[in-house]
Amino acid sequence: MTTIVMTGATSGIGEIAARKMATVPGNRLILGARGRAPRGLNAYRLDLASLDSVRSFADAVGEQAPEIDALVLNAGLSRTDADGRTADGFETTFAVNHLGHYLLLRLLLARLTDGGVVVLTTSGTHNPAERTLLPPPRHADARLLAHPDQDPDLDREPRTAGGRAYASSKLCTVLTARALAAQPEAQARRLTVVAYDPGPTPGTGLVREAPLPVRAGWWLLGSPLRRIVPRFNSRAAAGRALAELALGTARPPAGHVHAALRRDRLTWPAPSDLALRDDLMTKLWHDSAALVGLPTHSR
Numbered sequence: 001m002t003t004i005v006m007t008g009a010t011s012g013i014g015e016i017a018a019r020k021m022a023t024v025p026g027n028r029l030i031l032g033a034r035g036r037a038p039r040g041l042n043a044y045r046l047d048l049a050s051l052d053s054v055r056s057f058a059d060a061v062g063e064q065a066p067e068i069d070a071l072v073l074n075a076g077l078s079r080t081d082a083d084g085r086t087a088d089g090f091e092t093t094f095a096v097n098h099l100g101h102y103l104l105l106r107l108l109l110a111r112l113t114d115g116g117v118v119v120l121t122t123s124g125t126h127n128p129a130e131r132t133l134l135p136p137p138r139h140a141d142a143r144l145l146a147h148p149d150q151d152p153d154l155d156r157e158p159r160t161a162g163g164r165a166y167a168s169s170k171l172c173t174v175l176t177a178r179a180l181a182a183q184p185e186a187q188a189r190r191l192t193v194v195a196y197d198p199g200p201t202p203g204t205g206l207v208r209e210a211p212l213p214v215r216a217g218w219w220l221l222g223s224p225l226r227r228i229v230p231r232f233n234s235r236a237a238a239g240r241a242l243a244e245l246a247l248g249t250a251r252p253p254a255g256h257v258h259a260a261l262r263r264d265r266l267t268w269p270a271p272s273d274l275a276l277r278d279d280l281m282t283k284l285w286h287d288s289a290a291l292v293g294l295p296t297h298s299r
Contacts, residue, residue, distance in 0.1 A: 001026050001027075001028055002024075002026055002027050002028065002069045002070070002247075003028050003030065003065045003067065003068050003069050003070075004021055004027060004028070004029050004030070004068075004069060004070040004071075004072060004246060005029075005030045005031075005032070005061055005065070005068050005070070005071050005072070005108065006018060006029060006030070006031050006032070006071075006072040006073075006074060006246075007031075007032045007033075007046060007048065007072070007073055007074055007075035007101070007104070008072075008073075008074030008075030008076060008121065009029070009031045009033065009037070009038070009041065009043070009072075009074065010031075010033045010034075010035060010036070010037060010038060010043070011038075012201075012235060012239075013074070013198055013201060013235055013238040013239040013242055014074045014075070014239070014242070015038050015239070016235060016236060016238070016239025016240070016242075016243075017072070017074070017239040017240070017242035017243040017246065018031065018038070018041055018243075019038070019040075019041070020239065020240060020243040021243050021246060021247060022040070022041060024247065027247075028065075029041060029042075030042075030044065030061055030064055030065060031043035031044070032044055032045075032046030032048075032057045032075075032104075033045070033046055034046065034047050044057055044060045044061070045057065048075055048095070048096045048100030048101065048104075049086040049087070049092060049095050049096050049100065050086065050087055050088070050100075051088050051099070051100070051103055051292055051293070054100050054103045054104050054107070055103070055107065057104070058103075058104060058107035058108055061108060061111075062108075062111065065111065066111065067111055067112075067113050068108060068111045068112050068113065068116065069112075069113050069116050069117070070116060070117040070118070070119070070246045070247070070248075071104075071105065071108055071112060071116070071117070071118045071119070072118075072119045072242070072246045073101040073104065073105065073118070073119065073120045073121065074119070074121045074242065075096065075097075075100075075101070075121075076096070076097050076121060076123075077092065077093055077096040077097060077166075078093065078162070078163075078166045079092060079093050079162045079165070079166070080158065080159050080162045081158035081159065081161060081162040082148050082154070082155075082158070082161040082162050082164075082165040083158065083161075089146075089147075090146040090147070090291070091145065091146055091147070091148050091165060093162070093165040093166050093169055094142075094145040094146055094165060094168070094169050094172070095146070096169075097166070097169035097170065097172075097173065098142075098145075098169045098172040098173065098176070098288070099142075099146065099288060099291060099292055101120065101173075101176075102176060102288045102289075102292065103292040103294070105118065105120075105176070105180065106289070106292075106294055109180075109185070112189065112191060113189075114189045114190055115189070115190050115191070115192075116189070116191050116192070117191070117192045117193075117194070117245070117246055117247075117248055118177075118180060118191060118192070118193045118194070119194045119196050119242065119245045119246050120173050120176060120177050120193075120194070120195050120196070121173070121195075121196050121197075121198065121242070122170045122173040122174050122177075122195040122196065122197050122258075122271075123166070123167070123170040123173075123197055123198075124197050124199060124200075124260065125163075125166060125167035125170055126167055126168075126170040126171035126173070126174055126271065126272055126274075126275060127271060127272035127275070128272065129272065132167075132200075133163075134163035134164070134166060134167045135155070135160055135163050135164045135167065136164075136167055136272075137164065137167050137168040137171040137272075137274060138153060138164070138168070139168070139274075139280075140168065140171050140172055140175055140274060140280045140283075140284050141283075141287070142172070142283075142284055142287035142288050142291055143287055143291070145165070145168055145169070145172070146291055148161070148165065171272065171274055171275055172284055172288075173195055174195045174257075174258060174271045174272075174275040175275055175280055175281045175284045175285075176195075176284065176285070176288075177193050177194065177195035177257045177258070178195075178257055178275070178276075178281050179281045179282065179284065179285040180193050181193040181257050182281070192248065192251060192252065193257050194245050194252055194257055194258075194259050195257055195258050195259070195271070196241070196242060196245055196259045196260075196261075197258070197259065197260040197261065198233060198238035198241070198242065198261050199232070199233045199238070199260060199261045199262055200232045200233065201232065201233045201234070201235055201238045201261075233261050233262075233263070233264050234264055237261065237264035237265075238261055241259075241261050241266050244266075245259065245266075250266055252268060253268055256268045258270065258271040258275070
């Protein structure tokens with residue numbers, strides 16, 4: 001039996017991927033979700049904005065699965081400001097998109113089988129060269145991203161601050177993937193680690209906290225009108241690629257951890273310059289551990 005643990009499977013590309021993986025004989029999915037799971041799929045309670053909830057979910061997974069073959073960290077959130085704070089006191093976008101997943105990864109890492117797969121969903125917004133609509137990251141300082149009120153360069157316009165918080169959290173995702181792939185334990189156990197960018201994929205729940213006109217436009221572009229903007233990917237292709245990465249039927253070329261879906265095709269471009277900096281990668285791994293209450297002595 002192949003055991004897959006996944007977040008972000010209740011809608012959008014995550015639901016498509018989960019349903020595709022669930023149809024493969026011998027697969028068992030363990031889903032973490034804030035709300036009700038899609039029909040036919042089971043989920044345990046998981047609120048990535050709460051470190052206690054992440055720990056409880058990890059405990060539940062441990063009771064159900066002593067070994068995990070694939071860990072898919074797909075859930076994500078985009079806000080229109082950087083004013084939200086979690087119960088732990090962290091900026092909400094950074095907490096959900098990075099810290100919660102980082103903690104879950106660390107808690108479940110020892111359960112991954114030799115040759116196991118870890119897929120973390122990132123975004124092209126992390127890379128200025130992609131020229132997305134969101135402002136690109138300035139840094140990957142976990143302490144300033146967790147507490148943006150301490151950042152002297154925090155954007156004063158709420159929408160800009162919110163967009164940069166999202167892009168920065170996705171930079172952290174790529175850096176986390178690189179840091180994990182560099183861990184001696186991951187290399188010894190031949191783990192496959194991928195930071196997957198599904199590209200602009202309208203019709204997902206990513207902007208669920210945005211104003212109604214923004215949400216309506218995002219869903220409209222997810223309709224057949226998507227074809228008038230070739231840069232956009234379909235939800236079906238994005239979900240299928242996510243499932244293929246998790247199942248190991250799509251594998252990265254040697255030395256690559258960054259995948260990007262472009263025009264519904266999986267490609268393997270280099271990530272941003274900031275994402276390739278080893279000093280930022282190592283510091284983020286250590287600082288994130290400190291923020292979530294884990295030991296920081298390992299790389």
